[in-house]
Amino acid sequence: MQDRRTLTDIQVNETLTNTVLKTPLLWYVILAFMGGIVMLGVVAVGLLVNMGQGLNGYNRPVMWAFFLTNMVFWIGISHAGVMLSAILRLAQAEFRRPATRAAEVLTVFALATAGLMPIVHLGRLWRAYWIFPYDFSRGIWPDVRSQAVWDPHAISTYLIGSSLFIFVALIPDLAVLRDRTTGIVHSIYTMLAMGWRGTVRQWRLQAIAGIILSALLLPVFVSVHSIVSWDFSMLVGVPSWHTTIFAPYFVIGAVHSGVAGVITVLVLMRWLFGWHDYIRREHIDSLARLLFVVALAWFFFFMLEFMFGLYHQEGTEMVVRELWLFHAPWNAIFVIFILTAFVIPVPLWLFRSVRRSFPLMFFTTILVNVGMWLERFLLIIPGLERKHPFTFSWGEYAPSIFEITIITATFALVATMILLFARAFPLIPLGDAKEARVLRDEIRIGRRTVQAVLREE
């Protein structure tokens, strides 16, 4: 059953621009809370810069830890966005309409946060620019044969592409805001809307742009997490990482956590902004079905990765599996990971009542991302702890309070950036919401009236 109701263009404008024009009080409360956590993170990074990397829990042989786990996690989350938006646009799936902007915004902010992680990990943050081919005077260039150079290329491409994708789709909404504001705010939106008038030509080009940009961003999306996986799998020094399955495994894992992240954000948006007419049960239901398929595919890859390590019985692989299964705290983390990323949520999604329940979908998608964060932690750290064949060079890792604070702050940072975006721009594309109304129809079949959506051939 669909629970939609017809809204006029004025109602759509009013409700979807209320985040900008009539911000709810709760927005300020949440922003202050999240901003406070971000500030704690900034202080922790400041101390790290001032006092050095010794504040972290790093110790040989574990020199990549929480920050890089978190980078992989946020890049994973970022994959939801454009993948979801692009595939659903290309497929002309109706349930994309409320989700596209939120997904794209989540992509950009998650990606920006992911990009911060290696910079914090550097220690000497001010030298991060060395990765860019900038120095014409000394003639020294980054070594393009290193994965550390591929990664910024891929992340920058995805970040620039996703940001432009959002901007292009935002132009018509900026015109709506221009028409509904006054004073200096009006001047800002007038400048940003660039003189959009909504001519037939402009709308047509918007539609074509959506298709072309989706088609161009999809290969970038696949490449980004593949290249991130190659940060690990191209290294021969850590045997448990050196596997060809990492690229597709990372990509599908990213989609799993990313789609879950989009559902979480949609449920929060509905609750915070009261968008009950736009984010409806059928949308969450459709996304949950997609997530169910993605989760199964991800689990297949996880099992392949897990079993291949066991099957060829190599010592370096076996010790990592042994850590996962039999040694604390890894065995506890492993159990929590499997339960939260797959065993608890996926069977629940078989039930229609769960898929159509906002609180339950919120709960299960949060579980997925808890699990997926732990998955990256399990993939990265145990392999490093046991990267050498001799036991005397094995090591242990435990995160310090500084790392925990910074990681927590990244979650608050993404939330803060989304909240700030929502304060300036609509989180649901107004044009899309109105187009859904234009293309709606009702078909009478026998004694039933079925709601339908027309699609242009």
Place this chain on the structure above:
Amino acid sequence: MANQAVLGLYRTPEAAADAVGNLQQAGIGHNDYEIMTGVPYPEGTFGEPPVRHKLYVFPFMGAMIGLTLAILEGAGTQLAYPLVTGGKPILSVPPIIIISYELTLLGAIVFTVIGIIFESRLPRPALGVYDTRITEGLIGVVCTCPEERVEEVRGLLQRAAAIEVKVGQG
């Protein structure tokens, strides 16, 4: 003599399509009128001709530029400072492919966006004759014509049940 713009506002797509029909029957060319909406209607809703554009050229241009820059970076910078590291060749094809892939797509994306803005005739410094109610659901048909035809065009737009007709600088 300066051109004038006449804007008719309509509540329904049918009325706007009638207005466009009236303009076409009066011999006004399709380059002289535009339909403005707050909603993306299917192409041809108002009886307008299909939109012609060259947007598809832009991604290819961008891709070529991106690929050139990628080869300059991937190969040129390594040849400029040929430092052997880890016994690897100076010009290694797989990394060049990876960097070329990313920068080619980046070029294509950036140029597509430039193309969208250019082909959408943006940025437009002044809105001209416009009504903010268009983003609230009204449909505007704006016709640019010489001053002596303003009254005729006003009549054509009015005849199609316009709720309001405005005249301004074209």
